[in-house]
Amino acid sequence: MAIVLTAKYTVKPGHIDEVLGLLRDMTAQVKTAEPCCTLYRVNRSRENPDVLLLFEEYADEAALNAHRETPHFKSIIEAQVVPLLDGRERSIYDAVIS
Amino acid sequence: MAIVLTAKYTVKPGHIDEVLGLLRDMTAQVKTAEPCCTLYRVNRSRENPDVLLLFEEYADEAALNAHRETPHFKSIIEAQVVPLLDGRERSIYDAVIS
Numbered sequence: 001m002a003i004v005l006t007a008k009y010t011v012k013p014g015h016i017d018e019v020l021g022l023l024r025d026m027t028a029q030v031k032t033a034e035p036c037c038t039l040y041r042v043n044r045s046r047e048n049p050d051v052l053l054l055f056e057e058y059a060d061e062a063a064l065n066a067h068r069e070t071p072h073f074k075s076i077i078e079a080q081v082v083p084l085l086d087g088r089e090r091s092i093y094d095a096v097i098s
Numbered sequence: 099m100a101i102v103l104t105a106k107y108t109v110k111p112g113h114i115d116e117v118l119g120l121l122r123d124m125t126a127q128v129k130t131a132e133p134c135c136t137l138y139r140v141n142r143s144r145e146n147p148d149v150l151l152l153f154e155e156y157a158d159e160a161a162l163n164a165h166r167e168t169p170h171f172k173s174i175i176e177a178q179v180v181p182l183l184d185g186r187e188r189s190i191y192d193a194v195i196s
Contacts, residue, residue: 004141020194020195027195041196045190046192047189053104053189053191093142093143095140096141096150097122098139
């Protein structure tokens with residue numbers, strides 16, 4: 001069964017454009033290098049434009065675990081995006097109907 | 099720009115199978131009747147199996163508004179699913195990177 005990760009990022013004030021630029025690069029790398037990532041979407045809250053919701057779907061748990069070990073996850077998300085966040089909440093779901 | 103609605107449902111204890119059955123029917127109806135609904139996914143929390151996250155993407159705001167007026171939204175979600183919920187939290191996002 002496919003597995004879904006949601007990640008809600010609250011970006012530090014004044015850094016949203018920088019984070020969006022990094023996430024555009026990240027999305028391109030995921031699409032190129034991770035065929036078992038079946039959805040990777042970045043959404044921006046209408047209520048608070050400094051809040052982003054990443055919706056990520058993987059073919060299975062192994063693909064999600066592999067994602068976290070990729071060079072682009074380490075160099076873009078961990079090294080550059082996370083320091084620009086005030087908050088980061090992650091949740092895991094089984095994709096039960098699609 | 100595409101628009102995303104997330105809906106987090108907390109299902110009353112003992113009713114999850116009934117709600118999932120209704121949402122399977124709903125998903126089929128959305129796919130048949132709403133070509134401007136570009137994603138309609140139901141996900142079940144690993145942390146709390148009575149929590150569902152619906153991730154819905156529409157081509158534009160008009161398509162989201164039209165969704166809420168469909169016969170299947172009224173007869174399945176409003177009339178049958180909502181009475182089986184203890185909680186329902188909805189958020190709106192712009193789909194900025196996909």
